[in-house]
Amino acid sequence: MNRRDFNSILAGSLVATVFPRTRLSSPIQSDLRVNGDRINAHLAALSEFGKNPQGGVSRVAYSEADRAARAKVMDWMRDAKLEPTIDYAGNIIGRRAGQNNSLKPLMFGSHIDSVPSGGNYDGDVGSMSAIEVAQTLAEHGVVTRHPIEVAIWQNEEGGLFGSRAISGQLTTAELKTVSSSGKTVEQGIGFIGGDVRKLDQVKRRKGDIAGYIELHIEQGGKLAASKIDIGVVEGIVGIKRWDVTVTGFANHAGTTPMNERHDALLAASRFVEMVNRVVRSFPGGQVGTVGRIEAFPGAPNVIPGRVVCTLEVRDLSDAKIDTIFARIAMEAKSIGSQNGTQFAFAPAHVSEAAPSTPRMRAIISEAAKSLGLSTRVMPSGAGHDAQAMATLAPMGMIFVPSIGGISHAPKEFSRPADITNGANVLLKTLIAADQALP
């Protein structure tokens, strides 16, 4: 690249547009692009690890398929001029030095573990794209100001174990959790090359990382349905879950007249419908789900005396979740009074909302615009490693469309062109953030 090229970049650069005070420390071509064919070839190669005959993969964390795929990922990192290491938590971190190695690293990545009978895009798209971005930079001789670290987080699907270890949220008790592989998290971390005795040493503090960027499939149908290229994630929703118990009175299904029943399942059914109605009655993108239900004693000829079910509400605002739950609890009481049943709610899980950093959102939007791609600002309804990383550093997240919104299933699919677009946005975002962030 010559001086003239550099000047023309400066003139048209999105970085210069968004943050005119920043100064490019290295010459970067404005027409720099990832190799889309290589990303999609890597995705196809990755899909062989844990492949299911009926489609998709079962590459659950700590399985043989997971371990074998991780070795392959480290090979691809080396091809991309990254130096991969496995940290004590089992994460793969591929590092490349920057121009100024006293700066904190700029991290980007995702995960390659899947749910049981999962698909070939969740996590994989972001992981392969991150490596591709590094390879593109290397192939074009671009050296960033910050050191870069491509992270392939371990056991995202089980509960963000790798990223929560780095952000200091993982507890000792959680290490005993049995994962989908059958191994405990502790056994699993050892299996993939980590060392739980030294977990404390992987923790990073706020300020230890310059920024974190993650590309991911949307796992919803909004982008595809509205033909939008790129989702600019405004944040990862908070999640609250409750175990709900409905108590009525079990009785003989043949001899108890309809109007004398305290049928816990009838009340629970009205509850499920009410949850749907109440959640939809608020403006916004919040969701509410009853995913598990069981009636007791559970015989065809006995009126259910007790029902247990789950309730989950997600929104970008933790306060709004509380407001929705308060309405649900109030209406549940009224439903119970209709047939002499009682509702009880036991909090079961809380995951606080993690907003992305406004500066990162602006960089992602500008990056997409510079590529001629349409964008939509949207929440992430699913959890991601980015939410753990948001506690440590400025966080940005990029979504690409999922066809039909199908996820955690073999039919999960994102178009190769959309993936390439997303990887190019990641590339441009990284370059801009490298300039913009301290």
Add this chain to the structure above:
Amino acid sequence: MNRRDFNSILAGSLVATVFPRTRLSSPIQSDLRVNGDRINAHLAALSEFGKNPQGGVSRVAYSEADRAARAKVMDWMRDAKLEPTIDYAGNIIGRRAGQNNSLKPLMFGSHIDSVPSGGNYDGDVGSMSAIEVAQTLAEHGVVTRHPIEVAIWQNEEGGLFGSRAISGQLTTAELKTVSSSGKTVEQGIGFIGGDVRKLDQVKRRKGDIAGYIELHIEQGGKLAASKIDIGVVEGIVGIKRWDVTVTGFANHAGTTPMNERHDALLAASRFVEMVNRVVRSFPGGQVGTVGRIEAFPGAPNVIPGRVVCTLEVRDLSDAKIDTIFARIAMEAKSIGSQNGTQFAFAPAHVSEAAPSTPRMRAIISEAAKSLGLSTRVMPSGAGHDAQAMATLAPMGMIFVPSIGGISHAPKEFSRPADITNGANVLLKTLIAADQALP
């Protein structure tokens, strides 16, 4: 008893009123009454077999408690001048000769096995009362025209095994059924003194029995709530059961907008409420119940893609059950179309309605009236041995009130006075039927 007493009975006899052409073959006092204290003392003694610390009994068929109680019952039969034998099906039959032993026997009785964690009245009241009626007759020197047989049917709760053996409905395959005791029915029958190799010999044909009468607790709350003394059972309801499958589409509970869900549990919940509404919309005493439900995959964070539940409808009219089901199936289709889910119904169980014999109902009503007791004609929502016996002989059934309608539970309760009333109706009914039936 002297001749004058006999004449006075003839003049005032309910038998003479209802069937004026019949002739009393032995002198019977119109003021003949059972010993209510003895029935209730026997019930208390019986409640010791399989007693649970928290109340009620677990005297499931083929348990040690069942076998021990049966031995005690045979002692009480001997006290009542009955000759107890155990038939090849394991039923206890206590026989006493009649005046004319070429007549077919008049049978009456019930069962003493319980459900797990059951109560002290279901089956026991009819069994102890039947023995008491025999003892009352014996103590007063009354000899019936027909031979009488008090039957204590084995394993009623498991599925009318004893009475269905006698009526020829029990199949060889059913002998492999594992009962609540843990034993197969075949093992259980051997355990209580029967012999499955000779089951064919216990079968009786239509016409082999002069009539069958059973006293039972209502197991519902209608009589107690309306302060009626005696239920005259118009028949035992037919039962149809279906396994219902609701198919939607499982998806991520965080990323799938509310209006894009094919939530099988939401549809199933609307189904449960609709079943309740449709069943109540018909005039009559029919009941419909969804007693078991499960959502798949059954995780708090996954929209259910499939729900399986049961549907049971009971009514005295098999045709009405079909009409109600047709309406339910039609409305289910409409519910499914609301959110893109499908309903499928697989027939799981059919038990045809067993109407009682009108002549028997008249005798029972007259018997109650002669004792100054109020009556209500009503269906039996529960299954009983009487439904198997109805295929062989004229069948009549008498109900006494259950407080609060509680049954199959430790809190099952019938007042001693109501039990005594029921036993007196059984006594009068037996005497009248002995005269009325060929």
